Amino acid sequence: MIPRERRDVVVLGGGPAGLAAALAASESGSDVLVVEREERLGGILKQCVHDGFGLVRFGEQLAGPEYARRYIDLVEGRRVAVSLETFVHSVRREAPAAARRAAAADGDPGFFVLTCVNRDRGVFELEARALVLATGCRERTDRQVFIHGDRPAGVLTAGLAQHLVNIEGLLPGRRAVILGSGDIGLIMARRLTLEGMEVEGVYELKSEPSGLSRNLRQCLEDFGIPLHLSTTVVEVHGKRRVEAVTVAAVDQRGQVLPGTERRVACDTLVLSVGLIPENEIAESLGLSLDPATKGPRVDQAGESQAEGVFVCGNALHVNDLADYVSESGEAAGRAAAAFAARNGAPAARGRLVPVKAGPGFLYAVPQFVDRGRPGKAVLYFRSNATLREGARFAARAIGPDGAPAATLLEKRYAALRPPEMERVEIDVALVPVDAAAVSLELERKEGLRG
Amino acid sequence: MAETRKFVCIACPRGCPLEVDAEPDGKGGFAALAVRGNACRRGEDYGRAEIVDPRRSLTSTLRTEGAAERRLPVRTTGGVPLGRLVEAARALDGLVARPPLKCGDVIVNNLLGLGVDLVATDDLSAAAAADQGRKPAWNN
Ligand SMILES: Cc1cc2nc3c(=O)[nH]c(=O)nc-3n(C[C@H](O)[C@H](O)[C@H](O)COP(=O)(O)OP(=O)(O)OC[C@H]3O[C@@H](n4cnc5c(N)ncnc54)[C@H](O)[C@@H]3O)c2cc1C
Ligand code: SF4
Numbered sequence: 071m072i073p074r075e076r077r078d079v080v081v082l083g084g085g086p087a088g089l090a091a092a093l094a095a096s097e098s099g100s101d102v103l104v105v106e107r108e109e110r111l112g113g114i115l116k117q118c119v120h121d122g123f124g125l126v127r128f129g130e131q132l133a134g135p136e137y138a139r140r141y142i143d144l145v146e147g148r149r150v151a152v153s154l155e156t157f158v159h160s161v162r163r164e165a166p167a168a169a170r171r172a173a174a175a176d177g178d179p180g181f182f183v184l185t186c187v188n189r190d191r192g193v194f195e196l197e198a199r200a201l202v203l204a205t206g207c208r209e210r211t212d213r214q215v216f217i218h219g220d221r222p223a224g225v226l227t228a229g230l231a232q233h234l235v236n237i238e239g240l241l242p243g244r245r246a247v248i249l250g251s252g253d254i255g256l257i258m259a260r261r262l263t264l265e266g267m268e269v270e271g272v273y274e275l276k277s278e279p280s281g282l283s284r285n286l287r288q289c290l291e292d293f294g295i296p297l298h299l300s301t302t303v304v305e306v307h308g309k310r311r312v313e314a315v316t317v318a319a320v321d322q323r324g325q326v327l328p329g330t331e332r333r334v335a336c337d338t339l340v341l342s343v344g345l346i347p348e349n350e351i352a353e354s355l356g357l358s359l360d361p362a363t364k365g366p367r368v369d370q371a372g373e374s375q376a377e378g379v380f381v382c383g384n385a386l387h388v389n390d391l392a393d394y395v396s397e398s399g400e401a402a403g404r405a406a407a408a409f410a411a412r413n414g415a416p417a418a419r420g421r422l423v424p425v426k427a428g429p430g431f432l433y434a435v436p437q438f439v440d441r442g443r444p445g446k447a448v449l450y451f452r453s454n455a456t457l458r459e460g461a462r463f464a465a466r467a468i469g470p471d472g473a474p475a476a477t478l479l480e481k482r483y484a485a486l487r488p489p490e491m492e493r494v495e496i497d498v499a500l501v502p503v504d505a506a507a508v509s510l511e512l513e514r515k516e517g518l519r520g
Numbered sequence: 521m522a523e524t525r526k527f528v529c530i531a532c533p534r535g536c537p538l539e540v541d542a543e544p545d546g547k548g549g550f551a552a553l554a555v556r557g558n559a560c561r562r563g564e565d566y567g568r569a570e571i572v573d574p575r576r577s578l579t580s581t582l583r584t585e586g587a588a589e590r591r592l593p594v595r596t597t598g599g600v601p602l603g604r605l606v607e608a609a610r611a612l613d614g615l616v617a618r619p620p621l622k623c624g625d626v627i628v629n630n631l632l633g634l635g636v637d638l639v640a641t642d643d644l645s646a647a648a649a650a651d652q653g654r655k656p657a658w659n660n
Contacts, residue, residue, distance in 0.1 A: 119594075236593065238590060264580065391533055
């Protein structure tokens with residue numbers, strides 16, 4: 071028999087999302103366990119040693135580990151159980167056992183059983199009423215980017231470069247080229263420069279940078295590192311170690327413009343080409359993914375379409391602020407605790423009203439509003455293009471006849487950019503009981519300011 | 521002659537585009553006259569400071585000895601003059617952090633006489649005896 075441990079709520083992942091979820095669930099009276107595969111809590115923040123975290127939450131510019139530490143201290147202070155260096159092999163749903171079936175209510179969704187392994191305990195099972203997926207995101211790698219040439223040493227992702235420098239204390243080389251203008255790449259351009267490496271330049275395929283404006287300024291401009299837009303790396307040279315790359319200008323469709331190729335000597339190529347939610351476990355549970363966010367579809371408390379499975383943080387969609395990650399973790403943790411406390415009693419879940427993001431949005435989260443959860447619902451969205459002249463945002467409830475039934479929120483933005491995620495709140499009580507959808511609209515203001 | 525400088529506010533992630541009227545102060549530097557485009561007070565302060573005396577906080581990591589981790593993350597408690605940022609980073613190269621340390625502990629008082637301290641941004645605990653040698657000993 072595989073030993074089994076019972077909990078109300080199991081949280082997968084000990085980054086800022088998982089820590090906030092565990093804390094909120096524990097404060098709501100749940101018996102919680104955090105499962106983390108690494109040897110320390112904190113998630114990716116452990117290696118994000120730069121500052122700028124916590125402005126929304128704490129009104130301070132904290133470094134990543136410092137932000138994580140605040141939550142780790144709170145979690146440890148409440149004696150929330152944590153299982154480190156623990157791998158989840160599989161997750162399944164199990165009906166209430168025969169012995170308990172007599173007492174189980176009709177429609178009892180049962181339990182989640184996680185088969186886990188770690189060094190101290192070997193193989194063991196965890197049983198929980200509710201599951202919170204806070205597994206973060208992973209980096210796209212060069213396999214998802216098309217570059218000719220060999221794969222010599224010296225080609226690495228920005229996250230790996232960050233790990234090497236900040237956790238291991240190793241410099242990846244002497245002279246770097248950075249492909250992609252994502253925030254981690256920009257942060258690493260500065261970090262490598264300050265550690266004594268030369269960063270030749272940052273190359274971005276698109277005609278607009280994908281990182282935050284503040285990072286363009288404080289990570290590139292401050293150090294005179296050039297940013298080449300509409301330019302990409304087409305070839306890597308070098309047999310065992312990178313010796314150079316060929317860069318070239320591209321047209322609007324991303325096609326290389328012949329004759330623009332240029333050889334740049336370097337021993338390191340850093341790829342900063344984006345992040346995607348980590349959702350192996352979500353997929354194994356059969357959760358449907360939103361093609362726009364690449365994360366599961368959820369309601370405003372992070373509950374997926376599978377009852378009792380909650381998702382938060384970067385596992386849901388890639389956030390640019392840890393503060394919002396913590397916020398989504400709290401919502402998921404509270405709701406997971408409430409779900410577990412029902413102990414299988416028939417679902418109190420209300421009707422899920424789909425959130426429909428119209429043209430102009432890259433995506434919006436959550437994908438549903440649960441009418442059964444009273445109070446405020448927090449919505450996050452990104453525009454799909456830069457709207458320098460500003461925009462009008464509106465959230466409207468659509469009635470069963472397809473006509474607008476209520477205006478939930480109207481807001482003006484001085485400017486919107488895809489890298490900057492926006493956050494708004496709506497009052498769920500304003501959504502009519504029979505609403506067919508919550509529709510989000512973005513109207514760009516041409517030539518208008520303010 | 522006053523000139524208008526345009527740059528992004530870096531005081532928070534919102535990144536408001538600022539316009540600051542700057543004028544030579546007669547002592548080789550600049551004075552800020554007016555700040556526009558800021559959505560809050562901090563942006564005004566930042567806009568002025570950026571003209572008069574641009575500063576950036578420095579974040580980095582230090583080598584450790586006898587600790588569970590190979591590096592200790594650190595930051596300065598305030599801004600370092602932008603022109604001396606690389607110099608300040610080099611000044612950390614020879615430093616070694618030894619456990620136990622708490623997040624917020626001061627590692628260096630008044631770094632390079634710049635009026636800012638260097639503090640730990642994480643706890644640092646001693647290596648568990650069993651852990652010694654478990655991790656490969658990387659150089660530096
Ligand atoms: C390389 C990288 C660098 C980043 N740098 C920045 C930055 O500089 N600034 C910024 O604001 N944001 C940055 N981000 C975004 C950052 O991830 C978020 O701000 C925030 O840390 C996300 O928190 P999270 O808890 O959702 O995920 P994470 O912090 O990634 O935490 C997820 C945790 O889950 C664990 N885990 C995953 N799968 C399993 C499993 N199956 N079983 C057990 N545990 C599991 C992981 O080990 C990890 O500890 C970065 C992201 C990456 C990938
Ligand atoms: S002006 Fe205020 S709101 Fe705008 S970026 Fe600066 S600090 Fe942030």
